[in-house]
Amino acid sequence: MNNAMLEVEGIHCAYDGVPVVHGVSLNVSQGEIVAIVGANGAGKSTTMKAIAGLHHPTRGRIRFLGQDITQTPGYAMIAKGISYVPEGRRLFAKLSVRENLELGAYTEKNRAVIDQRLEQVFTLFPILADRAKQVAETLSGGEQQMCAIARGLMSGPKLLMLDELSLGLMPALVEKVIATVVEINRQGTTILLVEQMVQEALEIADRGYVLQTGRIVQEGPAKALLASDSVRKAYMGL
Amino acid sequence: MDIFAQVMIDGLLTGMLYALVAAGLSLIWGVMDVIHFAHGEFLMVAMYLSFWLGFVGGIDPVISWMASGVFLFILGALTYRLVISHCIGKSAMPPLLATFGLSLFLKNFCMNRFSPNFRILQDTLLGGKTIMLGSITIGLPQLVTGVFSVTMLFALYYLIKKTRLGWAIQATAMDREAAELMGIHTDRIYLLVFGLGGACVGIAGGLMTSYLAVHPEVGGLFGLIAFLIVALGGFGSVPGALAAALIIGMVEALAGFYIAPVFKYVAVFMLYLVVVMVRPKGLFGW
Ligand SMILES: Nc1ncnc2c1ncn2[C@@H]1O[C@H](COP(=O)(O)OP(=O)(O)OP(=O)(O)O)[C@@H](O)[C@H]1O
Ligand SMILES: [Mg+2]
Numbered sequence: 001m002n003n004a005m006l007e008v009e010g011i012h013c014a015y016d017g018v019p020v021v022h023g024v025s026l027n028v029s030q031g032e033i034v035a036i037v038g039a040n041g042a043g044k045s046t047t048m049k050a051i052a053g054l055h056h057p058t059r060g061r062i063r064f065l066g067q068d069i070t071q072t073p074g075y076a077m078i079a080k081g082i083s084y085v086p087e088g089r090r091l092f093a094k095l096s097v098r099e100n101l102e103l104g105a106y107t108e109k110n111r112a113v114i115d116q117r118l119e120q121v122f123t124l125f126p127i128l129a130d131r132a133k134q135v136a137e138t139l140s141g142g143e144q145q146m147c148a149i150a151r152g153l154m155s156g157p158k159l160l161m162l163d164e165l166s167l168g169l170m171p172a173l174v175e176k177v178i179a180t181v182v183e184i185n186r187q188g189t190t191i192l193l194v195e196q197m198v199q200e201a202l203e204i205a206d207r208g209y210v211l212q213t214g215r216i217v218q219e220g221p222a223k224a225l226l227a228s229d230s231v232r233k234a235y236m237g238l
Numbered sequence: 239m240d241i242f243a244q245v246m247i248d249g250l251l252t253g254m255l256y257a258l259v260a261a262g263l264s265l266i267w268g269v270m271d272v273i274h275f276a277h278g279e280f281l282m283v284a285m286y287l288s289f290w291l292g293f294v295g296g297i298d299p300v301i302s303w304m305a306s307g308v309f310l311f312i313l314g315a316l317t318y319r320l321v322i323s324h325c326i327g328k329s330a331m332p333p334l335l336a337t338f339g340l341s342l343f344l345k346n347f348c349m350n351r352f353s354p355n356f357r358i359l360q361d362t363l364l365g366g367k368t369i370m371l372g373s374i375t376i377g378l379p380q381l382v383t384g385v386f387s388v389t390m391l392f393a394l395y396y397l398i399k400k401t402r403l404g405w406a407i408q409a410t411a412m413d414r415e416a417a418e419l420m421g422i423h424t425d426r427i428y429l430l431v432f433g434l435g436g437a438c439v440g441i442a443g444g445l446m447t448s449y450l451a452v453h454p455e456v457g458g459l460f461g462l463i464a465f466l467i468v469a470l471g472g473f474g475s476v477p478g479a480l481a482a483a484l485i486i487g488m489v490e491a492l493a494g495f496y497i498a499p500v501f502k503y504v505a506v507f508m509l510y511l512v513v514v515m516v517r518p519k520g521l522f523g524w
Pocket of ligand 1: 041042045047
């Protein structure tokens with residue numbers, strides 16, 4: 001895979017010496033939507049954090065656009081074009097929507113670019129424009145999720161990583177958020193997402209990986225995974 | 239009535255100075271969850287610097303506060319880089335002990351170098367000058383120091399609330415990991431915050447030498463009062479620190495005048511005890 005944007009090669013991750021990810025390899029090509037699915041505690045978020053530079057792997061290598069980023073600190077990832085929307089939204093609770101979004105573009109110094117991005121995310125999520133002055137912690141769960149995605153887009157990333165978008169959202173809203181992800185991808189942003197809603201995720205993804213207790217146990221085109229018996233049994237209760 | 243107004247004004251001016259000292263402590267606590275035990279001794283360092291600049295260099299405190307502000311910013315930043323950054327994160331205890339050790343070192347260093355004597359600058363530009371407001375006498379050094387302290391406090395508040403850098407500081411305080419994801423180099427934010435905390439006492443200490451004596455114990459009292467103010471005002475809140483500082487300044491002045499000078503700190507600590515029993519998170523705590 002030479003045209004891969006992101007290449008994760010056999011990473012191992014541990015918390016306080018307890019290994020939780022055992023040699024995960026995956027790749028994401030320019031323009032793709034790639035989904036990682038798996039049960040609770042499988043190591044999905046740990047893998048995402050490793051890519052985002054929040055938690056460095058003990059072994060293995062991560063490359064982005066041909067550059068080794070295995071030990072790159074988290075704050076430097078935005079400049080490389082990687083934006084991670086973490087599990088649980090993690091908005092800055094006491095800041096307004098507008099301030100949260102501004103911080104999403106913190107490394108961007110050109111005011112005109114920031115304003116243009118604000119306009120873009122407000123077009124994507126009109127509700128946020130109405131709520132711009134509202135303090136983030138007073139938003140509804142759905143609005144918070146939109147704000148988190150919008151904040152992740154403010155840096156104009158090449159790769160957008162989304163962790164558990166659907167968490168705590170009602171089904172109708174999940175559909176809406178998922179549709180927005182497709183739209184973001186269509187506008188040119190590559191997407192790596194982690195989801196509990198396996199069906200919904202695989203329906204929009206190009207390819208998928210199934211993670212189980214820290215190992216990739218299945219991978220392939222999303223359609224094939226959707227059709228596979230083991231995935232349907234384990235994650236879709238069919 | 240005039241006497242009462244006089245006492246209140248004196249108290250308010252003291253409170254305005256306290257506010258700036260406390261704001262630095264409050265900022266460091268609010269952003270980093272670190273109790274900066276050497277904050278009072280930093281103030282002492284600023285006062286000695288200002289004293290020596292005046293005594294040896296002939297530079298008046300109305301000018302030299304800038305130098306002590308910058309010097310204490312650097313001292314704060316260095317303290318973060320060399321001490322705090324190595325012990326922060328796990329629990330509140332290591333930074334507390336480290337800054338406690340630093341405070342002992344600074345105090346005893348000055349004791350050793352400069353003796354326990356009280357030193358005061360003579361013939362400063364503002365020293366001894368007063369203005370009259372009806373029948374009320376206002377000391378010019380106190381007035382200038384008080385007004386200037388509050389101005390600095392507002393500047394700090396503006397920085398934190400209205401600028402992108404300020405939002406980044408707040409974001410780092412709320413969720414350090416999420417702030418990193420925004421591309422905020424939070425280690426640098428911590429460095430800056432420790433520097434700003436130092437600059438607050440640098441400026442306050444620089445101005446104070448117009449009318450207050452410096453000695454190795456001066457930081458202890460101011461540090462303690464700053465802790466009370468921060469606890470009263472609610473940890474991390476700049477407006478809370480201002481309000482609490484004004485209250486403490488007035489209580490101190492009233493008790494000092496109407497009861498007895500030796501009673502002024504007793505009254506302050508009593509007030510503190512009462513408030514903390516009734517509202518453990520401080521007057522303006524969340
Ligand atoms: N900060 C941490 N300290 C210690 N252990 C952790 C930490 N974070 C995660 N773990 C452990 O690592 C394992 C993998 O966690 P991870 O969050 O990656 O799972 P996940 O696949 O994202 O699960 P979920 O679907 O519930 O979000 C779990 O067993 C978890 O308990
Ligand atoms: Mg997770």
